[in-house]
Amino acid sequence: MNIYDVSKHAGVSIATVSRVLNGNPNVSEKTRNKVMNVMAELGYTPNVFARGLGLNTMQTIGIMCSDSSDPYLANAIYYLERALRSFEYDAILCCTGYDLDAKQKYFNLLRSKRVDAIILAGSKFVEMRPKDNSYLIEAAKDLPLMLVNGYLEGENIYSTLCDDHAAMHHAATGLLKSGRRRILYLYTSYSFSGVNKMEGYKDAYRDFGLPLNESLICQCAKDISVARDTLLGLHGQGLEFDAVITSDDSLAVGAVKYAHEAGISIPDQLSVIGYNNSLLSRCTDPEITSIDSKVEALCTTTINTLMGVFSGMNVPSRTTIASDLIKRQTTNF
Amino acid sequence: MNIYDVSKHAGVSIATVSRVLNGNPNVSEKTRNKVMNVMAELGYTPNVFARGLGLNTMQTIGIMCSDSSDPYLANAIYYLERALRSFEYDAILCCTGYDLDAKQKYFNLLRSKRVDAIILAGSKFVEMRPKDNSYLIEAAKDLPLMLVNGYLEGENIYSTLCDDHAAMHHAATGLLKSGRRRILYLYTSYSFSGVNKMEGYKDAYRDFGLPLNESLICQCAKDISVARDTLLGLHGQGLEFDAVITSDDSLAVGAVKYAHEAGISIPDQLSVIGYNNSLLSRCTDPEITSIDSKVEALCTTTINTLMGVFSGMNVPSRTTIASDLIKRQTTNF
DNA sequence: TTGTATGCGTTATCAG
DNA sequence: CTGATAACGCATACAA
Numbered sequence: 001m002n003i004y005d006v007s008k009h010a011g012v013s014i015a016t017v018s019r020v021l022n023g024n025p026n027v028s029e030k031t032r033n034k035v036m037n038v039m040a041e042l043g044y045t046p047n048v049f050a051r052g053l054g055l056n057t058m059q060t061i062g063i064m065c066s067d068s069s070d071p072y073l074a075n076a077i078y079y080l081e082r083a084l085r086s087f088e089y090d091a092i093l094c095c096t097g098y099d100l101d102a103k104q105k106y107f108n109l110l111r112s113k114r115v116d117a118i119i120l121a122g123s124k125f126v127e128m129r130p131k132d133n134s135y136l137i138e139a140a141k142d143l144p145l146m147l148v149n150g151y152l153e154g155e156n157i158y159s160t161l162c163d164d165h166a167a168m169h170h171a172a173t174g175l176l177k178s179g180r181r182r183i184l185y186l187y188t189s190y191s192f193s194g195v196n197k198m199e200g201y202k203d204a205y206r207d208f209g210l211p212l213n214e215s216l217i218c219q220c221a222k223d224i225s226v227a228r229d230t231l232l233g234l235h236g237q238g239l240e241f242d243a244v245i246t247s248d249d250s251l252a253v254g255a256v257k258y259a260h261e262a263g264i265s266i267p268d269q270l271s272v273i274g275y276n277n278s279l280l281s282r283c284t285d286p287e288i289t290s291i292d293s294k295v296e297a298l299c300t301t302t303i304n305t306l307m308g309v310f311s312g313m314n315v316p317s318r319t320t321i322a323s324d325l326i327k328r329q330t331t332n333f
Numbered sequence: 334m335n336i337y338d339v340s341k342h343a344g345v346s347i348a349t350v351s352r353v354l355n356g357n358p359n360v361s362e363k364t365r366n367k368v369m370n371v372m373a374e375l376g377y378t379p380n381v382f383a384r385g386l387g388l389n390t391m392q393t394i395g396i397m398c399s400d401s402s403d404p405y406l407a408n409a410i411y412y413l414e415r416a417l418r419s420f421e422y423d424a425i426l427c428c429t430g431y432d433l434d435a436k437q438k439y440f441n442l443l444r445s446k447r448v449d450a451i452i453l454a455g456s457k458f459v460e461m462r463p464k465d466n467s468y469l470i471e472a473a474k475d476l477p478l479m480l481v482n483g484y485l486e487g488e489n490i491y492s493t494l495c496d497d498h499a500a501m502h503h504a505a506t507g508l509l510k511s512g513r514r515r516i517l518y519l520y521t522s523y524s525f526s527g528v529n530k531m532e533g534y535k536d537a538y539r540d541f542g543l544p545l546n547e548s549l550i551c552q553c554a555k556d557i558s559v560a561r562d563t564l565l566g567l568h569g570q571g572l573e574f575d576a577v578i579t580s581d582d583s584l585a586v587g588a589v590k591y592a593h594e595a596g597i598s599i600p601d602q603l604s605v606i607g608y609n610n611s612l613l614s615r616c617t618d619p620e621i622t623s624i625d626s627k628v629e630a631l632c633t634t635t636i637n638t639l640m641g642v643f644s645g646m647n648v649p650s651r652t653t654i655a656s657d658l659i660k661r662q663t664t665n666f
Numbered sequence: 667t668t669g670t671a672t673g674c675g676t677t678a679t680c681a682g
Numbered sequence: 683c684t685g686a687t688a689a690c691g692c693a694t695a696c697a698a
Contacts, residue, residue: 002692003691003693004691012668013668013669014669014670014691014692014693015668015669015670015693015694016667017692018692018693018694019668019693021692021693027667027668031667031668045445046692047386047447047690047691047692048445048446048447049382049385049389049391049447050674050691050692050693051691051692051693052382052385053380053385053673053674053675053691053692053693054673054674054691054694055674055692055693056674060425067411068407068410068411069404069410069411071402071404071612074401074402074410075402077402077407077410077426078401078402078428081426081427081428082428085427085428090425090427092393092423092424092426093396093410093425093426094418095411095418111378112379112381114380114381114382224612224615225615253616256618257618279557279613280612280613280616282557282558283613283617284616284618285589285593285617285618335674335675336675337675346684346685347675347677347685347686348677348684348685348687349685351676351677351678352683352684354676354677355677359683359684360684364683364684379675379676380674380675380676381676382675382676383674383675383676383690384676386674386675386676386677386691386692387676387678387690388676388677389690
């Protein structure tokens with residue numbers, strides 16, 4: 001069942017069938033109807049492979065993410081896929097893990113599949129050492145690269161990101177204004193996004209005119225129990241803090257658990273602020289005040305930008321979206 | 334840059350290049366090396382569209398799910414993608430929502446993309462009315478259909494599912510044995526999986542020799558707050574229950590919140606059991622005892638079965654996987 | 667407005 | 683073991 005069959009049944013040439021198929025206006029109404037009827041009758045569906053070969057595109061975008069089961073990325077993937085589909089693009093998903101070699105391998109794999117663009121979802125794709133990003137910059141010569149919540153400078157590379165610095169600055173300032181002085185900063189990684197968040201935290205202290213206490217900055221694995229135990233450990237060592245602000249909601253959940261276990265009342269004795277406003281922030285009691293990094297806006301903007309790139313429009317190489325602070329019960333300001 | 338360029342540079346025919354490309358043994362070691370060197374030198378990558386056209390496959394599987402941001406499905410997608418990639422297949426993701434028309438539309442869209450198989454992830458794709466499933470049964474004549482945690486009988490349809498009935502039966506029996514008598518069953522939907530779970534709950538009562546109290550069976554939306562408020566409402570109406578067992582972890586989180594709000598102690602006065610053993614079950618205090626529906630095993634088994642189908646092996650049309658009960662702090666047995 | 671002919675980059679058949 | 687050539691199904695430039 002191909003275009004020849006349709007042309008035969010309709011008594012026209014394959015060129016005409018192709019025109020009807022592609023909505024070419026240079027077809028008489030009568031012919032168009034005839035062809036359409038035959039196609040419906042025969043249940044004809046164009047062969048996407050042949051179409052892809054001719055047009056050198058299959059309207060497919062590659063989405064790379066380190067771990068699609070992470071709540072934040074799961075949301076991102078959902079919104080990206082939905083937005084892409086609204087423009088009639090398909091999404092090939094590729095979960096890479098966190099290893100650079102694996103990321104490069106999968107990136108090249110995706111390129112060899114001739115996707116029309118690659119979306120890097122999450123801030124884990126931009127490495128600290130510039131030379132580790134050269135494969136991305138090089139590849140962008142061939143196809144648009146879209147970063148969701150990451151930033152990389154380069155021709156044909158477009159970044160859409162949440163203003164993590166401002167978000168964290170605002171949240172920490174809120175805590176300071178409410179009288180908290182010893183805000184513990186709990187973070188997971190030094191990714192692009194991670195660095196911005198930490199700077200926001202630091203600058204909040206500076207702009208508030210208070211000295212920064214480096215011992216209040218603490219790294220831990222992205223895991224509820226690990227975060228809880230880390231805080232219990234610090235508490236046991238005598239470290240004092242009256243607030244915890246985290247780079248991810250899961251750590252904030254750990255902080256709430258720590259307070260329960262240590263018999264510390266929230267928010268009276270301890271304030272907690274999480275990041276991402278994920279489902280997790282609504283699971284605990286009290287529910288967690290969290291920074292909404294606007295995943296949905298991030299994703300739809302990314303896709304809109306991509307469509308702009310495809311249609312040759314002049315689009316910004318970097319778009320920043322403001323975050324929101326969703327106040328719940330772990331803060332009292 | 335195509336196969337002709339390579340053949341020219343290597344001084345062989347395109348047929349030979351193609352043989353090298355496909356690992357055909359009928360090529361002399363010498364020729365093979367020569368061609369391989371030229372390919373590496375030129376940085377040649379075969380064109381997947383042309384390949385797809387010739388072979389009528391692009392090694393791509395469609396994954397449909399109602400909502401990829403749901404924690405359970407997000408996990409499933411992660412494992413499915415990983416397993417598929419280990420067999421060098423790509424995954425096209427398609428989030429359909431819950432509307433039947435939309436599901437059908439996207440299903441046909443995916444078919445028109447000539448994927449090699451379609452995976453229906455989650456129990457929301459099998460409708461109550463048989464005629465609403467006929468489009469699936471019909472389509473299975475053309476390509477394998479894999480159901481993850483759903484069951485549909487039909488030629489070329491393969492289901493891998495968790496024994497929800499046994500899981501719920503086991504959990505409810507545990508509660509009964511521990512002395513609970515009024516177990517509230519909170520569920521979200523009448524999907525295939527949902528019906529099995531409820532039957533497990535009912536049969537637990539029957540097999541334990543106790544009468545079933547229909548007023549203890551209650552439906553509510555899949556939302557933490559809605560679940561909490563539903564329970565508060567029932568409690569306010571004077572309904573008594575000493576345990577809550579739910580069809581999804583999010584409802585169980587709501588149950589824990591309800592207990593907090595109503596001043597009921599867990600697990601002394603109220604036991605809670607969730608379903609799916611998702612991240613949510615570890616967020617609350619106390620952490621929730623939950624039924625592990627073995628998503629990973631479900632997914633890897635699904636893909637292994639699929640590969641069996643592709644290689645013409647005789648594979649079971651239905652595979653059942655046993656669940657686990659992960660005991661945490663909301664139960665005392 | 668319609669038809670003819672050719673190209674897209676492979677795979678596969680068949681002959682040597 | 684190798685090469686020439688015909689599919690595969692569509693898009694499109696050019697001709698009519």
